Amino acid sequence: MSSLVTICLFLLARLLHSRKPYLIFVPVFFSVLGCILFLKGTGMNFTQYFEENKVLTSLLGPAVVALGVLMYKQMDAIKSRLGPLLIAIACGSLASVFLVAVLAVVLKLPSELAASLLPLGITTPIAIEVSEPLGGDPAITSVVVIGIGLLGNMFSPIWLRWFRITDVGASGVAIGMVSHGIGTARAIQLHEMTGVFSGLAMCINGVVTVFTAPLMWSLFYG
Amino acid sequence: MWQIFSMPDRLMRILYNLGRLVRGFVILVGLYLFGEWIAKYLPIPVPGAVIGMVIMFLLLRLRVVPLHWVDNASVLLLTFMGMFYIPYGVGIVESGTLIEKWGLEILGLVLLTILSVFFVSGKLFQNLVHKKNIS
Structure with missing residues (x-):
């Protein structure tokens, strides 16, 4: 039954956000907050809530497959930008794992935590596979990755303005590089091409980081 | 009077669109499950949904499935x-104690990390595309 709460909150937030585009009304953020309050209020535990919401999470896989349809529709735009896309993703992935490794050393984080944080920019299923062999905790990895996704979903339009990223494709690359699927869900709302490039950046970054993360790990902790 | 006759038409239209939606869903869900199955046999951790996505693109590209x-769906x-x-x-x-x-x-x-990566990847892509268009 609690899946109805999730759906109603999301639809309500969409309506509110289309009328008044305040940050608090960003649909995913608003619904997550509402559901957390709902759990606190009714005393339902998370496991039960998650079980009842499998209807929604099971649609995530087909939605990602649907990104393939979007890519086909934007095929020409992708083709003419393939070089810049791969360069931007490779540099972004290296910058990400390098920064995490350096900051983890500077902040003297325990190595279990550092390993858990290393793949923080990529989609959860890959991130877990990357952090676990390095001694990371999958639970920490998924909480951080999803938290970043929520941040990206909420703030990416603001960040785009800060950094003067105006190109619709570049906006997608930036969003997909840090906030993977949850950010891509927002990118699709901004522009079809932003959604496509966000989805592409998410997928390619995920695969590239499978190689860059262990490499950086061996440099800093090997 | 004609409204009465057009009722079945509208019903047919709704059923037709619903049918198209169902067909789309079946294909998307099917490819997702197929991707999950393939993912089990791959040496690197690629989610099944991403494999399904690539197959979806290829099927459209090779005109096996019309858009x-x-x-x-x-x-x-x-x-x-x-x-x-x-x-x-x-x-x-549910975050743990270490967090x-x-x-x-x-x-x-x-x-610090996500803002840097956001800036680097977005700006780099934007400048590379821009440069290519000028030259």
């Missing part, structure tokens, strides 16, 4: 994509 078979799913992530987002309440203990450090590290 109109999957178009409206995929638009519908992508419009509500954010909703499917909500249960995972709610899962943040609470190092909360401030993690927050600093995360913000």
Whole structure:
């Protein structure tokens, strides 16, 4: 039954956000907050809530497959930008794992935590596979990755303005590089091409980081 | 009078669109499950959904599946994509002790990293595309 709460909150937030585009009304953020309050209020535990919401999470896989349809529709735009896309993703992935490794050393984080944080920019299923062999905790990895996704979903339009990223494709690359699927869900709302490039950046970054993360790990902790 | 006769027409139209939607869903879900199955045999951790996505693209590209078979189902799913992530987002309440203990450090590290990567990848792509168009 609690899946109805999730759906109603999301639809309500969409309506509110289309009328008044305040940050608090960003649909995913608003619904997550509402559901957390709902759990606190009714005393339902998370496991039960998650079980009842499998209807929604099971649609995530087909939605990602649907990104393939979007890519086909934007095929020409992708083709003419393939070089810049791969360069931007490779540099972004290296910058990400390098920064995490350096900051983890500077902040003297325990190595279990550092390993858990290393793949923080990529989609959860890959991130877990990357952090676990390095001694990371999958639970920490998924909480951080999803938290970043929520941040990206909420703030990416603001960040785009800060950094003067105006190109619709570049906006997608930036969003997909840090906030993977949850950010891509927002990118699709901004522009079809932003959604496509966000989805592409998410997928390619995920695969590239499978190689860059262990490499950086061996440099800093090997 | 003609309205009465057009009723079956409208009903047919709704059923037709519903049928198209169902066909699209069946294809998307099928490819997702197929991708999950392939993922089990791959040496690197690629999610089944991403493999399904690549296959979807290839099927459209090779004209095995025409676009109109999957178009409206995929638009519908992508419009509500954010909703499917909500249960995972709610899962943040379950964060462990290690996160609470190092909360401030993690927050600093995360913000610095994601803003840098956001800037570097977005700007780099924008400038490379721009340069290519000028020359």
